[in-house]
Amino acid sequence: MAKLDERIGFIGGGNMAFSIGSGLIRGGIVKASQVMVSGPHIENLSRWRELGATTTDDNNDVLEHTDIIFICVKPHMLGPCAAQLKYKHVPSAKDANKLFVSVLAGTTLQTLEETFAFIGMSGLKMIRTMPNTSMQVGEGCTVYTGNAHVAHQDLEKVHLMLNSLGLAQQVPEPMIDAVTGVTGCGPAFVYTIIESLADGAVKQGVPRQMALQFAAQTLLGAAKTVLLTGKHPAVLRDEVCSPGGSTIVGVHELEKGNLRATIINAVEKSSLRSAELGKK
Numbered sequence: 001m002a003k004l005d006e007r008i009g010f011i012g013g014g015n016m017a018f019s020i021g022s023g024l025i026r027g028g029i030v031k032a033s034q035v036m037v038s039g040p041h042i043e044n045l046s047r048w049r050e051l052g053a054t055t056t057d058d059n060n061d062v063l064e065h066t067d068i069i070f071i072c073v074k075p076h077m078l079g080p081c082a083a084q085l086k087y088k089h090v091p092s093a094k095d096a097n098k099l100f101v102s103v104l105a106g107t108t109l110q111t112l113e114e115t116f117a118f119i120g121m122s123g124l125k126m127i128r129t130m131p132n133t134s135m136q137v138g139e140g141c142t143v144y145t146g147n148a149h150v151a152h153q154d155l156e157k158v159h160l161m162l163n164s165l166g167l168a169q170q171v172p173e174p175m176i177d178a179v180t181g182v183t184g185c186g187p188a189f190v191y192t193i194i195e196s197l198a199d200g201a202v203k204q205g206v207p208r209q210m211a212l213q214f215a216a217q218t219l220l221g222a223a224k225t226v227l228l229t230g231k232h233p234a235v236l237r238d239e240v241c242s243p244g245g246s247t248i249v250g251v252h253e254l255e256k257g258n259l260r261a262t263i264i265n266a267v268e269k270s271s272l273r274s275a276e277l278g279k280k
């Protein structure tokens, strides 16, 4: 039994869209038959068809036939995509009920409203989100904010969808770019850390596959410990660093390599870049 009756659309069916859409279908929040996806190359949407969703190469089909529409194109494709829609779209009273959900990095609610001003003349309902691809395994982390036309029930529906794929949290819009460096880009940083941990183990003679599994599980365990105990990471680290032991020696190496400053810089640069990409 699906938890939402609305038809769900995706304009752009790439990685982020698929992480959300496939998760919603697998989690039973919507049925595949409620989902429609558009993209310029229909051959790139075969994984959606395998799930049972409808695909089209016309974005206007999604605009016409769905109720909650995720905009999942790259930020630089927003203008061309809106221009295609504007050319075909026939304004109607139904427009005011449609809810748009953007996943575009750095793209503000104001830009989104201006870009799609030709839809819903009396006020377009727009929610800006920053999700991440860990949604595909139900462990995503998404922040979101809505514009003035979004009703409480709209936010509740979007929260239900996003929270079913991990953690979802409403935040003030200015916080979204800041969070992007952690949640949107963070998975790539963490994959690098997992690979490095595994490389260290391989160097010590552990077979590669085993090393990767151990590294990923160690990260998962540490993350869960932070979340479930509520303890500060520094307290947890102190608990595993016995005096004169092997862990503190490794921690010292991380400090010598400036790991913390490097990660802080990475988050900062990614957040700034995200805001910059949205302005272009």
Ligand SMILES: NC(=O)c1ccc[n+]([C@@H]2O[C@H](COP(=O)([O-])OP(=O)(O)OC[C@H]3O[C@@H](n4cnc5c(N)ncnc54)[C@H](OP(=O)(O)O)[C@@H]3O)[C@@H](O)[C@H]2O)c1
Residues within 6 Å of the ligand: 011, 012, 013, 014, 015, 016, 017, 038, 039, 040, 041, 042, 044, 059, 072, 073, 074, 075, 077, 080, 081, 103, 104, 105, 130, 131, 132, 133, 184, 185
């Ligand atoms: N990936 C992440 O980790 C992540 C995290 C947070 C937010 N985001 C945001 O998610 C958005 C999509 O990123 P992504 O990683 O999913 O990129 P992606 O995999 O390249 O997906 C972009 C999709 O847009 C389609 N597309 C291109 N032009 C289009 C048009 N005119 N109309 C409709 N669809 C069009 C592409 O289709 P073709 O391939 O057939 O050309 C492709 O399927 C970006 O705005 C990004 O900022 C991504």
